[in-house]
Amino acid sequence: MKKRIIVIGGGVAGMQTALRLAEQGVEPVIVEKEPELGGKLRGWHVLFPSFTPAEEVLTALRRRVNESGIEVLTSAEVVGLEPRSVRLADGRELHGDSVVVATGFTLFDASIKEEYGYGIYDNVLTSADLERMFNEGRVARADGTAPRRIAFLHCVGSRDEKVCQQHCSKVCCITGVKQAMEMKKLFPEADVFNFYMDIRMFGPGYEEMYREAQQKYNIHFVRGRISEAAPTIDGRVQIKAEDTLTGRPLRMSVDMLVLLIGMRANDDNARLAEGAGLNRASSGFMAPRDLFLGNVCSNVGGIFYAGAVTAPKSIGETLNEATAAADAAAKYAEA
Amino acid sequence: MMKRRSWQEYQKEIADDRYYYARSCIRQNFFPGSEKAFIDILQNDLGKELLDDPKHSSCTGIGYHSDIVPLETIMTVVARQFSLMNEAGYENFVTSCITSFGIYCEVLSTWNEFPETEEKTRENLLKATGREFRKPASLAHTSDVMFHFRDQIAARAKHRLVNAVTGEPLKVVEHIGCHYAKIFPKSGIGGSEFPYVLAGMIESWGGEVVDYPERRHCCGFGFRNYLVQANRGYSIANSHKKLESMAPYKPDFIVANCPGCAMFLDKWQYTIAEMEGTTYGQNGHGIPVLTYEEMAGLVLGYDPWALGLQMHQVDVEPLLDKMGIEYDPAAKYLGRNGKYIGKPASAVVNCCPTDTIYDIRE
Amino acid sequence: MTFYAPFCLPFILGAALMFLIVAWKWGKWLWLLPHEDKMRILRGLPTRRTVAAIGEVVSESLLHRRIFRVNPLLGYMHMSLAFGWFLLILTGWIETVAHIGFRYVPLQGHVFFKYFATGLEHKPVFDFLMDLFLLFVLSGVALAWGKRFYSRAMGMHRTTKHVLGDRIALSALWFIFPARLLAESTTCALYGGGSFLTGSLGGWMAEHIGVMPLMTLESVAWWFYSSCLGLFFVALPFSRYMHIFTEIPLIFLRRYGVRSSEKESSYDRFQVEACSRCGICIDPCQLQSVLGINDVQSVYFLRDRRYGHLRLQVADNCLMCGRCVERCPVNIDLNTLRLNSRDRMRNVPDERRYGYFKGLDRSSGEGKVGYFAGCMTLLTPRTLTAMSTIFEAAGEEVWWADREGGVCCGRPLKLAGETDSARKMMKYNADLFRKHGITTLVTSCPICLKVFREDYDLPGVEVLHHSEYILRLIRAGRLTPERGTTRFTYHDPCELGRGSGIYDEPRAVIEAVGQLLEPASTRENALCCGSSVANTAISDGQQVQIARAVAGELEATGADVIVTACPLCKKAIGRGTKGEVRDLAEIVAGALK
C-alpha cells in the first residue's frame, strides 16, 4: 500500500513537492484553495535574472503534475491540520501519512502605506500591477500615454516597523532592477529612477544585472526611501525623498510610481499554527525546526514546510526546498 | 471627490457632551471670535454643555517646543489642567489648540509608556499645588468635536460651501496642524496621511477638498523658527512653498484646524505680497484663510464680523460673496457698539480698497 | 654655360619656397625663445658643444646611428636615403668644381649638372662615384617600398598611418631618385658618359630606342625629375620631411642646454617638427600592443599638436612610461611635450585653490631622516610596516612626514597638466620638510621621488628612494639581511627606472636577500604596469589587461616572488597575477634576523 502525503498549497512549492513525492513512489494529494494550480506565479510576466517567461515554468510544472496523475483538490481551503490529517473549510477531512505545508505568502497590500497613495492616486502602481500590465502587453499611464519618467520604490512593506513588516522580502530588489530594465526597453527615452536603501543582490547573476541596469540602461539609483507621494495638477505624482548620499532632500514628479511590494506572512498562518502547535517567527512566517539541519521540518513531527511559507524566497530556492521537503516528508511517512 | 476611504480606519471616541474646554494662546490672540463661535455653536446651536474654566492656563506647549520648558514641567502643568477638570466634575477634555492637543496626547502616551514619569508628575503636582488628578476619559481637539457634529450642523446650515451663483462646490484647501495627527496618527480622524477631520466637514457642508502636492507640508511655524526674528526666513519659506503648490488649483479658501497655521497662512500671504508682490488668490488678492469654527459659523449663518473675520489680513469678502452671505461691508472694522476706531492700512494682498468703505462713516 | 633650362623651373621655385619657409619658421621660433634660452645659445656657440653638435648631426641626421640600434636594416634604409643623398649633393658639388673651377653656379646647375655638362669632358671617377651613391640611395628607396609591404623585416610591427600631405611628399620622394636615374640615363644615352648605372642603362636605351623618342624621353624625364624635387620641396616644410632640416638646429639647441618644460615654449616647435613620423614609438607603446589603441602614440600626438588639432583625449591617453622616449631616434622629449600640452589645455591658475593647506601638519616624530611614504604607499600598509621595521633595525630616528595623511607630492596633478596648482602642493611639502630640518628625505614612491628631485627646492636635503636608502644601510652594515634561496624577479617602475635612472640599486638589494631573475623586458625596456597616474583616460579593465600582460612576462621568469619598488606597480601587478608580489622593503624586512 502506497503512503499518502498531503501537500497544502498548489503553487510552485506545492507542485514541485508533489512531483518529487510521486517520483519517490509516494502518493501525494495537492490541496489548493484557488480554483487552479499555480499560486503567485500566475500573473507574473518574466523571472529574474534570465527573463524566462513565468508561464514557461508554470506550464511545465502543471503539465508534469497532470502527467504524473497526481490528485489535486482545487477550491479547497484548509482550516486545520495535524501530522496525519487536514481539515477543509467544507468540513471534509483528508488523511495521510504526513503533511507538507506549502502555502506560500501574501503580497503586501500597498494601500496600507498610505503616504504613497496607492489606490488613491492614479499612476501609483505595485510591482504586481506592472507584471500584469507586461502580460497584458499594455503598459501605460492611467490616461493611456507613455511614461517619460518612472520611479521604482524598493522596500514597500518590507523592513518597515510601521506596517509590522520588519523582515526583508529579499526578491523585491532584483525585481525592481528587472522591471526597471523592462521599462527602459519599452520606453528607451524614459528616465528611470530606483529609490532604495540597500540593494540586496543575493543571487547568481543578480549583481551583474544590477550593473548592467546602471551602465547599459542608465537607470538612476538613488539611495533614499521615498517619504511621500502626492498628486500634481497635471496628473503626475510628486515624490519626496532624501538623496542620502548627498544629504539633501530630493523631489521630483514622475509619470509612474511603482511600489515594489514585499512578501507578508499569510494571515491564516496564525490559526493553522495554533491548531497544530506549530511555531511561528516574529515575522508571522512559519518557523522551521532549525535553520540549518531542519529547515524544511516544523517543530511537529510529520508536518513539513516547502517554499515561502517560512520566509520570502525566490522561485529557484522554492523549487529546491520543495524537493528537500518532499524527501523529508516521504522518509517520515515510510518510517 | 478624493478617493480617500482610509480615514474610516482611523476612528476615535469623541464624547457627545459635557466638555472641559481648554483655550489656545494663539487662537484667543488671533481668532478670539472662533473660540467664542465654538462655544456658541456647541451651547446654543447644538445644546451641549461645555465648561470654560477661568482657572486653567496655557499648556506652555509653545515654551516646550521652544525647548525652554522641560518635559517634567509641562507634564505637571498638564496634570494641573486635568486636576482642574476633575475638580469641576468633567472628564471630557477638549482643547482648542493643536500644539496643546499634541502635548496632551504626548504626555498621556509618555505616562503610559513610562509609568515612572506619571509618578514623578503626581509627586511634582502634589508638592507644588497640593493637587491630585485623574486622567481624562476622553481627549479631543475642538475640530474633532465639530467633525463629530458635522451632520447636525449640515442639517441647520443657512449657507453651504457652494458658489451661490454657479452652484459649483467651493474648492477648499484644508490644512491640518502637524501636531494633530503626525505625532500620534491614531489620535486624529483619518490618520496622518489623509486626515479627514476638516475634509469631513467640508464634504458634509457641500465643498470640494483640493489635494495638492504639498498638502501635508508644515505651515512653517516651527516655534523658535518664527518666534525669533532671525529665523523667520524659514517660517515664511515653508508657507511660501505651500502657497505656491496650492495656487494652481485656484482654491476658494483655506481652512485650518490649527490656530497657528491659520494665522501664518494668512499673515505670510501679506508678507510675501509685500516682499515680492506675489499674491495667490484670484483677481490678484490673497486666498482667504478660515478657521474651522469660522467655516462652521458661516455655514450656520453667523455674522462674519461677529466671527472675527475682520481680524484676518486677507480679505474674506470675495468668499462671502461667492457663498452668497450678506454682510455689512461698512461694519467690518468697527469697535464695540459700532464705535468707529479707525481702519487698517491697505496692503498689496488686500482686494477691497478700505478707503471707499470707511470714509463714509468718518 | 647658362645652367638654365625650362624644366628647372619647378625645382627652382620649390627650393626657393622651401628655403624661405624654413628660414621663416626657424627665425620665428628662435626669436620667440625665452631670454634665458637665447643666452644659453649665445654662451654655448663658442664652446666645444658646437663641435659636439656637429658630430651629432653627422651621426644622427646623416648616419642615423640611433635607428641602427633599433634595427640595422631600418638604420641602413634611413642612412642610405639621408647620407646617400647628402653624398650625391656633396660629390655633385665637387664634380662641378672639378669641371669648371670655383665660380658661381646656380643651385640647379649643381643638381642638374649631368644635363648641363653634356658638352664637357667626362670624368669617369665622378661618374662612378655618382652612380655608386645613386645606387646607394636607390637601395634605400627600394627598402622603403619594401617596408610598406613588410615592415617586420625592419623590426617594426606597425608603421605610422600617414596623412594625405605626407603621402604626397612621400610619393614625390620615392620618385625623385628613379626619376634621376631615368633622366641621367637618357642624357647618357644621347650624349654618352655615365658609369655602371646610368652609363649602362643609357647604352641599353641608345641601342633600343630611336633618337627622336629618346630626346622626347630625355626632356620628359628631366621635367619629371625636377617636378618631383619641386613638389617634394614645396611639401617639405608642411610635411613630416621638415624633420630633415629641423633636427639639425634641434641638436644644436639641445647641446646648448635648451630644454622643454611644463610650459610650452617655441623650443617645443623644434622638437615637434623634428619628428620624422618614423613610427618607431608605436611598437613599444603598451596602449597599442595590449589594448590596441592606435591613435594616441607620440607620433600622432606630435602630428596633432603640430597641425593644431590636438584633442585632450589624445593628450590624456598616455601612460608617460617613457618607453617611446627610449627609442625615439630624434631623442624628442616626448613626455615633457605631452605634459606641456596638457598644461596648456587644462591648467587654470587659481590663487585660492588649496587654501586649506594653511597651517596643516599631521606629521609625527623627529629625526634627521624624513620618511615620506606617499599616498600610494599609505594604501600598501605592508610596505609601510616593512619600512618601519627597517628603520628600527637600522636604529634610524625617523620623522614620519605623512603617516597620518599628508598633502600629495603634486606629481599626479602636474602630470594631469594642472601645473600651477601642483606647485602649491610642492611648496607646502617643501616648507614642511624645511621646517623639520631633515637632511635626508626617503620615499617609497618613485612618483614622489621624481617630483622631489626635479621640482622641489630642497637645498641641503638628500632625496633618496627607499631602494637607494636600503642599499646604503646594507652596505654600511646597518642592515644585515639574510640571503635566502628565494628566486625573485624585478619589475622596474617607470618613474624609478627610466624616470630617475635607478636600475642597479634595487637589483643589488634583491641580490642581497635572494636570487634575481631578469624578465624579457627589463631596465630601459621594462614594461609599464599600466596603472600610471599619468593616464586618466583608460578604464579599470584596460589597466588590468596591461597588468596581466606585464605579470605574464614576470611570471615567465619562473621566479617565486615578483618584486617591485613602487606601491602603485605593486598594486597594479598584484591585480594581474595570482602570484606573490612584494615591495623591495618587504623582502628586506622579511630577511632581517
Add this chain to the structure above:
Amino acid sequence: MAAIHFGYTISKPRAIDLDRNNLRKSDEILREMPELQTCIGCGACTAICTAGNLTSFNFRKVHTLVRRGEYQGAYEEMNKCMLCGKCRLVCPRGINTRGVVMLIKRKLGDF
C-alpha cells in the same frame, strides 16, 4: 515693494528638484563616462580621500549631486581634490575616478 523692513527674507529651498534641474550637462558627463553611473555609493573613495580627510570635500557627494543636475559649486569642490588617485585604487566598481574629477571640472568650469 520692500518698503517694509522685515529683517529677513524668504529662504531659498535647498532640495534637489529634478523637475527644475537641467540634466543636460549631467547627461553629457555620463555619456562620456558611463561607468560613473555604476557607482554603488559605498563611499570608499570618500573614506580614503586625502583632501576629504582635510576638508569637507566629499567626492561621492559631489559627483552624485552633479548626476542630479546640481552643478553649483561642483567645480570648486572638485578643485579641492589633489588627484592623487587613491580613490581609483579602492573603487570596487573600478570607476576611473581621476577621470571623473577632470571630466566634471572640464564640463562644469563655468558653473
Add this chain to the structure above:
Amino acid sequence: MGKYFDMLMEDVRMREGLHACMNCGVCTGVCPAAEFYNYDPRQIVSIVQTRDDDAIEALLKSDTIWYCGECMSCRPRCPRGNTPGYVIQALRTLSQKLGFFVESEKGRQQLALKRIIGENILRTGYCLVPRLIKPELHPEQGTVWQWIYDNDREVYGQFSPVYMRHGAGALRRIDEESLDEIRRIFDVSGGSEMFETIEKHSDRKAREMGYEEGADQQYMMDVFCNNSNEHY
C-alpha cells in the same frame, strides 16, 4: 565613550525616539527644516547613534540641532519607529543643561525665547498675549494686526467680556492663585532651573563676546535679530 549618549538616554524622549536608524532618509525627505537649512535629521540620528562623545559634543555645540521646527513630520514615516524630532528635543535639553547652547548662533537664541515666551508664561499664564506681539518686532503681522494692536480693547472686547480682566473668557487675566501654582510647578519640576541655566550661560557667553553688561537687552536683541546667513 558614550558619556553624552547615556545622559541623553536619561530623557524618555530619547528612549522613545531612537531605536536603530537604518539611514533611509525618509525623515529628511519631508523635513521642512532640511528644505531650507543645511540640515539633515537623518545624519543627526546617525551621529547620536555612534555614541561618540566628540561627535555628540560637537553636535551639542553646533547650530545644527537648533534648525528643527519640531513639526514632527518625521515621526509617522520612520520605518524603524524612530522620532528624530524627539532626539532633537533631547539634544537641545542637554545642550542647555551643559551650557553648550551658547556656542552656536542659533543656540544663543534660547535666551530670547526664555525672556519672551518663558517669562510671559510666569507673568500671565499664557505663552503669548496681544501686547507681546509688538508690530515693530512683528512687521509680518500686517496692517490689520497693527489696527488690532492699537485698538485691542475695542477689538477683543467684541469677543471676550473679560479681556485682561478676571473671569471666564478669551484673554482673561488669570487669577493670582493659579499663577502661583504655575510658578510653583516651574520651581518644583525644573522649569525655573532651566530658565536660570539659560540666563547663567548666556551671561557668561555675552561677556566672552564682549558685551560688558553680560546678557543685557542689547545682547538679547542681537541674538533675536542677527542672522549670519551661514545656515543654508
